[in-house]
Amino acid sequence: MIEIKNLTKVFGRKHALDDVSFTVEKGEIVGFLGPNGAGKSTAMNIITGYLSSTSGTVKVAGIDVFEDPDEAKKLIGFLPEQPPLYQDMTVSEYLGFVYELKKCKLNRKKHIDEICKVTKIDDVRNRLIKNLSKGYRQRVGIAQALIGNPPVIIFDEPTVGLDPKQIIEIRNLIRNLGKTHTVILSTHILSEVNSVCDRIVIINEGRIVADEKTENIANAVRKGTVYNVKICGPQRDVMNSLREISGVTRVDVTGEREIDSYTYRIESQQGVDIRKPLFYAMSKQGRPIIGLEAAQSSLEDIFVQLTETGERSAK
């Protein structure tokens, strides 16, 4: 549905995008994940035809975005990083304005009613946009993207600046849209793509460093399994016994302390479950384990691992 080939964008001397290629199949929800400055917004602005590329091509449903921007734009609903909301319009006026701008042919009242229902902005339709909360504004931004019922939806950091309840609502909305649309959403939050997306494309410093199905991404980057374990007893003794457990590859103290216990970060070989041997080793020495949880790979960990792998394979 979306085909991005060898996309490069240079600002002065800075390569904001460097030979970026990926495709998105019809009906997929793809997460475009990367830290601030990675090139996410640049890529999305190019894909949607709002920014030119230095080189490379983008096709949406077979239509070249640079050769035929008007046709391509009809297929895409876009929520930019800063949605172009007119502060002095009411929500209804604004959506009507976007409807005209997009030269939408669908039944006006029915279509706008439907979008307001889906995005849950029915109750603020007569309010001025400048008086809306951030959460409602974001939903109005999503509503304008949906006008014309485009098959492709592109959201640039849709949950930035929202509170946890609003984030959950927007994620649910995106998940629902994903049932009937092809969606790309960008984010710098790993858990966001985990919970919403079928596939994850990771970008770092303008380059794609991973492109995997969501369920594979953790395996692709995780060399072993990491647990955070809270154990009572003197730090040095506990550390030494932990290191003797077969399958343990690394032990660190996290710095978290609670009266007589410390938290240890324990890494183990891939495919080895150290939880039972850990229990037996500690109980033999009378060191109660009072907490155990699998440590989440942070986005930073994943980037470090991915860029390391990249460098190694380049050699």
Ligand code: ADP
């Ligand atoms: P992201 O959305 O992932 O945070 P951006 O696409 O906004 O990243 O930016 C990628 C890089 O390109 C950054 O280093 C940014 O400073 C640079 N950049 C983006 N837009 C411009 C511009 N108009 N002029 C110069 N540099 C830019």
Ligand code: MG
């Ligand atoms: Mg951005």
